[in-house]
Amino acid sequence: MKINHIFFDLDHTLWDFEKNSDLAFESVFEKHKINIGVSKFLHYYKNINQHYWKLYREEKVTKAELRYGRLKDTFVKANMNVSDTVIDMLAFDYIEVLPTNNNLFEGTQEILEHLQGSYQLHIITNGFNEVQFKKMENSGIIRFFDKIITSEEVGVKKPNPKIFQYALEKTKAKSQESIMIGDNWEADIMGAKNAGLDVIFCNFDLQPVGENIKSVHNLIEIKKFL
Numbered sequence: 001m002k003i004n005h006i007f008f009d010l011d012h013t014l015w016d017f018e019k020n021s022d023l024a025f026e027s028v029f030e031k032h033k034i035n036i037g038v039s040k041f042l043h044y045y046k047n048i049n050q051h052y053w054k055l056y057r058e059e060k061v062t063k064a065e066l067r068y069g070r071l072k073d074t075f076v077k078a079n080m081n082v083s084d085t086v087i088d089m090l091a092f093d094y095i096e097v098l099p100t101n102n103n104l105f106e107g108t109q110e111i112l113e114h115l116q117g118s119y120q121l122h123i124i125t126n127g128f129n130e131v132q133f134k135k136m137e138n139s140g141i142i143r144f145f146d147k148i149i150t151s152e153e154v155g156v157k158k159p160n161p162k163i164f165q166y167a168l169e170k171t172k173a174k175s176q177e178s179i180m181i182g183d184n185w186e187a188d189i190m191g192a193k194n195a196g197l198d199v200i201f202c203n204f205d206l207q208p209v210g211e212n213i214k215s216v217h218n219l220i221e222i223k224k225f226l
Contacts, residue, residue, distance in 0.1 A: 003198065003226065005173035006115060008145075009158075009182030010125040013202050014108045014219075015135050018046075020101035028093045036080055044077040045070065057126060057157045057187060067091040099134035104141065105204075107219035112144040115226060122147040124167050124180070126157045126187065147171050158184070159191025168195075181222065189213065200225055 011017040025045075026038050052070045055061040061069065068084075071091055075082045082090075115121060121144050125132050129152045136142035149167045151157040158164075168175060175196035182188025183202040192199045200222060203215040214225050 001174070001176040003177055003179050004119060005122065005171055005178040006119045006226065007122045007124045007149075007164075007167060007178060007180045007192070007197070009180075009184065009188050009202075010123050010132060010135065011127055012183040012204075013181065013188075014104060014112075014141065015139060016103040016105050019103045020098060020135075023101045023103075024094050024097040027097050028090055031093065032086065032090060034082070034086075034090070036075075036078060040078060041074060045074040048073050048077070053126075057159070059157070063128060067095070095128070095131055099131050099138055102139040104139055105219055108141065111219045111222050112141060114223060116144055119226065120146050120171065120173070122149065122167065122171055124149045124158065124163060126151045128152060158187035159194065161191070161195040164192055164195035164197060179226070 008014060022038065022042060025041065029036070029038060029041070049070045052061060052066045056063070056066045068087060068091055071087045072084075075087070112121065123132075123136070123145050125148075127150065129150050132150055133142070133148065136145070136148070142148075147167070147170055149163065149170060151163060154163045154166045156162045164180075168178065179198040179200060180188055180192030181200045181202060182192075183204060185201065185207070189199045189201050198214075200214045200216060201209060202219070203209060203217060206217060209215050216222055216224070
């Protein structure tokens, strides 16, 4: 069946989370006079943050625990004593500042313009409601998308098949005419495949993948498949 609906992930797929996050921490640390180099902080933070997001996807921590825990654990790892009050302020300000940065991956605008006339475009994201819409508005890409489905709206997170089923129902799409494009192997690719969707893996880190998975190294390569 012909593909009619394309579901994109947002963070790490279209919206350059790492670059925008780094800028947010620079701003927040300067505001609160946190005496640690941002590069040193990020050296520890990035793996810790990925770990907490995995726990969040698996329903093992709450949103509040993720926001606090990833900062607390990073400061502990960096041998810094930062009070819970300051960590809470940092966590709040980080979420406020993060979506004000608008860096997209190279080719984002071009590929969305290329696809928009031929397909209905949607977002499925595990990110937080209050942040994801701001990211899309501030970066100028919200205009490309018909429906935006967040895990908070659905009550479950990718790779849970319920979020994909919800997305199909909300967009009135059939799984056989739908494709998911994302960077996270577990959440986006395996999650969507298990729900019956076709997939394109945004393999920006050049990981080894099986030949039966459509894989691209940059967004413009999506034109090979759609």
